Every structure is written in C-alpha cells, then in structure tokens.
Amino acid sequence: MSDKKYVVRVCLGTGCVSGGSLNVYEALKRDVESSGLKDITIDFTGCHGFCQRGPIVDIDPGSIFYSEVKEADVTDIVQLHLQEGKFIDRLFYRDPSTGEAIPSSQDIPFYSNQQRIILRNCGHINPENIDDYLAVGGYKALRKVLLKMSPEQVIAEVKNSGLRGRGGAGFVTGLKWEFCRRETGNEKYIICNADEGDPGAFMDRSILEADPHSVLEGMIIGAYSIGANQGYIYCRAEYPLALERLRIALRQMDEHGFLGDNILGSGFNFYIKIKEGAGAFVCGEETALIASIEGRRGMPRSRPPFPAQSGLWGKPTNINNVKTLASIPIIISRGSDWYSGIGTEKSKGTIVFALTGKVANAGLVEVPMGIKLEDLIHGIGGGILGGKKFKAVQTGGPSGGCLPASMLDSPVDYESLTAAGSIMGSGGMIVMDEDTCVVDMTRYFLSFTQAESCGKCVPCRVGTRQMLNILQRITKGKGKSGDIEQLERLAKTVKFGSLCGLGQTAPNPVLTTIRYFRNEYEDHINNKRCPALMCKELISFYILPEKCRGCTICFKNCPVGAISGSKKLIHIIDHEKCIKCGTCLEVCPKRFSAVVKVSGEKIKVPEKPIPVKK
Template sequence: MQHIRAHVLVCGGTGCKANGSKEIQLTFARELQKFGLQDEVMVVETGCHGFCEHGPLVIVYPEGTFYCSVKPENVKTIVEEHLYKGRIVQRLLYREPINQEQVPRYSEIGFYKKQHRLVLANCGAINPEAIEEYIAVGGYEALAKAVTQMTPQEVVDEVKKSGLRGRGGGGFPTGMKWQFAKNSESDKKYVICNADEGDPGAFMDRSVLEGDPHRVLEGMAICGYAMGADEGYIYVRAEYPLAIKRLRTAIAQAEEMGLLGEHIFESDFSFTIHIKEGAGAFVCGEETALMASIEGKRGMPRPRPPFPAVSGLWGKPTNINNVETFANVAQIIVNGADWYCRLGTEKSKGTKVFALTGKINNTGLAEVPMGISMREIIYDIGGGITNGKKFKAVQIGGPSGGCLPESMLDLPVDYDSLIAAGAMMGSGGLVVMDEDTCMVDVAKFFLNFTQSESCGKCTPCREGTKRMLEILTRITEGQGREGDIELLENLAKNIKETALCGLGQTAPNPVLSTLKYFRDEYEAHIKEKRCPAGVCEKMLHYEISDVCRGCGLCARQCPVQAISGSPKTKHVIDQNKCIKCGACMTACPFKAISKA
C-alpha cells in the first residue's frame, strides 16, 4: 500500500500558470523521481490561493510551509533540502512587507489572518479537476440534504433566513429572489449563473470557477430544486479559458456520478447545466442583457417589469445570481442559516470576496467578514501602500462604485454603509490609490470605461456619459471652465435617474464620489490649471532646480533633446520641446528635477 508522507500543493490559477506553475509541477515530478520520492510525495495542482502578488505559490504539507515566487530552478532545492533532508528552504519563504520577518507557515501569514474563507475555503486546498476531492471535503452533501430531506419551500426559507444578499453588486436578498421565481407558474424554468465578470481589476468569479467549480454547480442545482427549474446556464466570458475548461470537466464528472442530470439521488428532481461563453461585453453583466445574449441576440437591456422571475430566458421564469452568491448556498444548507448569520452585520450577513489591486503591497483575493473596516483590509490584509507612500483613496465596486478618502478608512464594509458613503459593494473590486494619484484622472478612467461599454440603447447613457467624458477630458487637459463642476453634477443626476439599466444608472458614481471627497482637485485643475498629483500630462512641466550639478545625464536621456547646458552648470528644459515623458527626472541622480 502506497504511503504518502507529504503533499506539495502548486497553485494552478491563471496568474500562477502565467508565471510558470505548470513547469514547476513538471520539474517536481522529475526531481522527486531522481531522489526516489515519487511514491512518498504527491504533487497536487490546486486553484488560486489568493496571494497573487507572490505567485507562483507552493505549499508543503503536513508542515504547511509556504514558499512564494517559486521558479522552476528552485524546485530541486525544495526537493533536496525540504522533502529529502527535512530542512526548510529559508530564502524562499514569504517575508512580511513592513518588518521583513520571514513567515514559514501558510496559517501565520498576515494576509490570511483576518480572512474568513467560506467561498474560498477549497481554493488552493483541493484539485479542482477531481470531484473526489470536493466530495472528500463535504461536497454535494448540501444537494443531497436538500433533495432528500427538505421541501423546495424549506430550502427557500433557509436561504431567506440566512440573510444572504446577491454578491453581484445590487445586494438584493437572494432568498426573496428565489421565492419570486418559485411562485411563478410555468412548465419551464431556468437558473442562470452570471460569471460575466468585467470590472477592471476584478478576478473573484474567475478564481472561484477555476479553484472550486463544483461548489458553484452545487449551488445552482440547489436553486433549481428550490424554484422548480430543471435547466441552468453559466454565462462566462470567453476570456476565462481555464475557468471554462474546469467547468466543463466538473459538469462531466458530476453527470457521470449522477449528481447532475436525470433523477438526482433517485428523486424526481432532474437538473442539467450548460455553459454559454460571452464575448466580453460589460453590459452583459446586466441580467436582461445577459439573457438576450444567451438567446443569441445582441446583449442589450430591456425595461423591467416584467422581471426575470416572471419572464426571463425565452420568456420563462428565471433566477439569476452571480458566482459568489451560488458559492455560499451549499454551506448555508449544510450548516443552517443560524450558523451563517453569526458572520457579518445585522443587514449584511456572511463574508465578501474582494480583489485587492492598485498601490497595495499584497495584491490578490481576500475573503473577509462583512462589517470589517476598510483600514483592516488595506493595512492588515493588504500589507499597506507600496513604497511607503501615503494612502489617498480606494475605489470600491468597480466602474459602478465610488472613491472613498482616508477619512473613510474606518468605515465598516457592508452594503448600507458603503451606499451611504457614496460607493457600493459591487462585485468586489477594490483598487487602492496612493498620494501620486489624480482623482480627476481616475474619474475619467472609469467613465471612459463605462462610456465605451454602453450598449447605446438609451439616450441618457449613450449621450450623457459621452458629454461627461468630454468635460472631464477638457478639465484634465487644462481647458476646464467655470461651471464645469455644476454641469457634471447635473448630468450625473439626470443619467442616474433616467438610464435604462444598472450600467447607466451607476456610471456617474466615480465622478460624484470624487466630486464629493476631492472637489479641491477639480477646482485646482479648472481655476489654477494645475494637477496637484502631477499626473495630467498636458498640465505638467518639468523644472531643473539649483541642485543641478551639470552632469548632463538628463540631457543624454532626453529623447527629444529638450535639455541643454554646459558641463558643471545648471541645465535648462525647453518647455516647447519637452514631451513630458519623465525620463530626465528618473535619470537625475541628484533629484534636481521636479514636475509641477
């Protein structure tokens, strides 16, 4: 009988794969063979561990030793020193960003200490392409319990009682949504999983689908049983090939075991799941546009009512939730609503997965209890701001969300608190900005995204966002005029009140929140023709101070010969020639060049 004394878990998420994790796995196989350890050590490809900043990641059990930024050439050392001789390879251990302390074990890393991983519990811990591993950690027990021990209404009631709210952005109570669909009379009903994750910097859904696809399938099947549907669709963008591959594998495995398909658990309940690949249109994250796309039509929203629970896919009652919402369902059914309610706040139960990006030391995925403060997420989990810079703002909720300033760092992260502050939970994108960020430019960036992704069906979104973007562009180019701020506010208000769908209704949020908290930056751009952060190129100019030693390095680096001067004398920049590339400032060893 084979005795496995150690497991080597190699992250197989998209980020780590892009950095060579597949080659790392192959190298482990070769090196283990050389040392005769192939029958004692098992190498497992997992999903994303969440700590993307330091991938590729390798964790060795039973010790739980955490090796980061591993390269194929490091594998021989790990095998020889750790797996063969029993000595941890110190130089490959993770170091905390502030005190540079080495942390040998996965469980002791600051990034994970304040997390509470429910949705991400299996990501990075099991092989996502092996249904046996999902079953070994309790997979499909919830579906079995629902189908064999509970009525459809009891399932709905349990989800209602849990307080689970939709994790796709709106935060609508999930149980109530299921009840509406269940109450609709029809010969056919559908369940849809919205995996059309399009927010810039967001990768929560992708990582769950790649790391634990069966959890999502199980949640969809439970929903199908509760509302009386026998067919489901996962709408996932085609840019997620690994997620699609693992979903196809998971569906085939579940069907082979009788966990999807006809007469599940020998009951009258049957449920099949299909995958629909989307073309990457952001507007298809809106549920009526998504359904139109599944039907083979152009992805454009339609007015509501009727709501999808009454008339959805092909005119039949349909329930739509996103990946993270479905990933919560199984644990609610197995452990009970009361167990789930222990986490979170009174009106925002459970946990939330965030994608941490931007000027933060620990980029990656973090799952935290609702109600945790923004400060804890950014500093305790995220490790603070890169390069010791000062925190300026955090954009939460993607293009539909808002930018919150330093004064809001102690704000509890829950649905109602964020909305009151002028932001929103959104799907979970969280972009951190430092002191070098121009908030007017940030507003322009997000509005440019939503404007280009508008389907163009309704005038407020099609024309209103275009006019707002034109004003913002003028402001960042030094052409802002008195009254522009008021005009932006009026346009934003009208678009929010009259746009057809959620894309248009939330598109002005980044502008409104930056106007609320960073109005002085807009005024500096308009009245002083100055970008305080030194970001807006057309408002910049570089100057050489008296500190200049006349070394000439800046002149040699300038690509347009805009700098002149004699050796050992102060040099001068010709502002008419300068293209504001910043090469001179980067090259100067005496910090004699500044931008203003």
C-alpha cells in the first residue's frame, strides 16, 4: 500500500452508511477511474468511531480527516486533493470552541484523547480483506500460541494481563479459561457472545464490522487454551453487515489455513459456526444463550453447575464477549506486562464505550480504565449538544444506573461504578441533558427490561411490571405519596429474587435515580410538575400573546386543529384539543419564538384571537 501516492479510505460502518457514505465511495471510485489518476487506492473500512461527523473519508499520507462528506464533495476531493495536492478546508473538522480547522485525525481531541487497543484496527483496515489484517501483524499471535506456547502458558499470560470480561460482569478471563481447561473430556466448546442487545450500544457490532479477524483470532487462541475444537459465534440477526463480514472472514481464514484441521501444522483442529440470535435480550446471559444455541427458549437456569462444567449440550463451555476476544491477540503479541500497565489496580486495560445521547461528539470511543467520567464526556465527547446543561449519564445500558453531575469526577472502572450503584455493563454510555426527565427515562428502561424478562423468576416477571406501572402513573401526574418507598421495596425484591443478571440489575435505574434525583420524583408526585418538560401529561404549550405575529404557520401545521387564529391575529391553543405533539414549537419561526412549553404553571392568554400589537 505504501508505494501508492494516496490511499483514500471511506468509512462504511453502519453510521456512515446511514449518512450516505456508500454513494461517496462509489463516486470516488468512478471519478478517480475516469480522471485517469494513477497510484491511488480507494478502499473502505469499518467504523471510525466518530459517527456524529460521518460520512468520514480519511486520506493518507497525513491521516487527513474529512468529515460530513457528501457525494457532491467528491469532485473536489479528486481534483484538488488527489490531483493538485491541495487540502479542502471546508471538510476539515473544526474545534467547536475556537472554530480552528484540524486537518489530521491524530490532532482531533476526540481521537487524541483515546487509547485504542481493542479498536486498534477499526477504521484503518479493510474488514473484508484478510491481507490488510495480516499486514498489521494479524495472526502472528496465533502462530506464536500454536507453535511456541502450551495452553497453560497462554492461560498464565492472560491471567497475568488482568483482563476481565468485557461483557459486563467483569470476571477474570484467564481464570474463566482455566476453569474450563481443568474439566476433563475431549468435547468442549467456546462461544463468542455477540448478542449485543442493549439499546443504544453498538460496540460489538462496530468491531465485528470493522475488524472481525481480531475477534476470531482471539477465539482460536481461547479454544486452544481450554481445549475446544468447536466454536460458535452467537450474533444478533439484526446485524446483517456484521454477519456478512464474519462469513467473509471465516472463508478467508479457511483459505489461509487458520481454521479447520491441523492449523498452521500445529496438530490443533478448530471449527467455527455462526448462530443467529432471534431477538431476545436475555440471551446475552450465558445459560440463556446456551439454551438458545440448543434451539430452545432462551431462559437462564440456576448455577452451579457453571457453563465451564456443564454448558452447551452438557459439555464444558467457555463464553467470552467480542471485546474480550479482540483484546487477546494484542495481549499475546505485546505481552501481559504491557497490558497490565494500563488502567487501574483492579481494572486493567481499556474499555470501549458507545457514547450517545445528548453529547456533542457521539460515537465509539476507547479509553483506559480509570479515566474520569468528566474527561470522557467533556474531553472526548465535547460536552453537551447545543450548549445545554449536563444532567446525568447512564452506564451499563437499561440495567445500569444514572449518575448525576456530582459523580463526574469519579473514575470509570468496575469497582467505582458498582459503588455508585451502576454497572460497567457492556459499554453503553448515554448522556442526558437538562431536557431529559430522569423519571421518564427510568420508565423507559423499565419498559424495556419488563418486556425482555423471560418470565421464569416471579420477582422479575411481576416485579418489573409493578415498578413500570408505578413509574407510568408518576409520569402521568397520578403519583401518590408512598410510591417512592414502594418502588424501593420492589427494586430490592427483584434484585434479590432473580436468577440471572437481567433481574438482578433491572432495578438499577430505579434505585440510582431515586438516590440521586429524588427531588424530581417528588416534583412529579407532589407538584404534578416535570422539571425537564418531557412528561406529556404534565406539560402544556402556550402561544405568548406579546410575541405572536399572527403568521399562521403553527395554525397550518397543527395536526389536530387545536390552534385558532388567522393572519395578523394572535393565535391561541385550545388545551382540550391539544395533543402536545410540539409541532407548533418546532415550526414557529425562530425570529418570533412565540411558542413555549411549560409545566406546573399557567400563562395568561386572550380568550379568542385578537389583532397583534403593532
């Protein structure tokens, strides 16, 4: 690749494709070909991580980073950059505070403040080309393991690295492998858990789409260590692109002798099958996942026996998350001492987050364990969207906790998050601003976990439903005193009385929001007021008589005809008819800003439309 004058890489991750990057890629190929330029490679990559600024085009040399590229920009990229060597200023990322253009991705704070180990290849290689992976040192770790190390040595190395499961529970990976290794019998299984079901999380998907080989290499190394000859990848059917890239990767591995009988002449045999998950959040739990692979309902069972003793078809089975496996090859290549030098005392290495919600730089980020929430959200994430005020951050998906501004200086690691009442989880991180109602958010999370409860344990099945009912009542302005205490009691019962992680963690959002935002609950219950102006039953829209210019735009757009008025008359909303959809607020011209949303207060307006004041 290095003998080429320019290498142009277009991001074809899910985010950028949604933004139209496929058209950009096709146009680039077409234009370069028709221009007759030589020594230029047009290639594509998986997710770069900076999804907020997509579609992304990256040009080497210089890691020139063009953001929000449209098909119409392709002509300029080809003519100016590739032909004349001139950069295109308008496509550069700009520092939001200074407005200064930053040409190279290495200098953009979003990237320069990250430490990319698991995502090391994401955005840099073509995920559908095994040669790209080999060129960056791929499968060297596998060679080293199979030809020079005993399974015990590999396990010792992984244990020494301090790597803990990145799926959420944070169990020490080397120890997990060791348990499975110790089991006798020659039929064992290794499973890659790619059933990423958290809404708002896309870490595993992005890795599988951008760098499938590092996950698969880690999987073979794991299989060799525990003594398994058959592996399964359990991946959501909702991830068609990830599945396609996995299938391509498996085919190429087969051709290169990394799969099948006698891998690299070591005498070790290994095969991988893909199983498509059919959409059940609970299947992320190990025993439920195993039941699902066996073709049954994905319901968890009590442990022990642990899967390491009796898993898939009753045989010893080891299950690891995508990110855990993707960490393995680099731990083997660079050594466990290097890895354990990153992070905190008990939480080693790095962690990948899908940073989303009301944050300026939403996307996929990787940081060392122990980073402060503040540095993550404000440093890398660029702060809150639209200059609003930070309210809370939710870690660990729908079963994690909501942490307030006062926790922003606490470090991100397994222990600190647990102490704060949240969990690390798989890596979802959702930022909320002052316009987000935490009571409504909690109701939302509960509606998810309630629907996904498999129904086996009564406290989870009934308890989540009861909590949801109470939360629904509160958000509708029908809360009553004692509701908060009742929620707390239910939450504790559900946590205590459930077999699996889903039930044990589902009450986390309830407990943390009551702990940190009790006043918002009280406002809803006692004052029938939603401070974030989000709960529909508690808000009203008004047209301010002194600001309305009688332009009729809201009148024309109201879907239920709740607005009366005509040209040059002050418009009035009929609150009986209003469905509180917010269309009037959305369409009212900025220069008038006559529509307001309020909660717990009334605004005086004329009884019927009167002429606007001159």
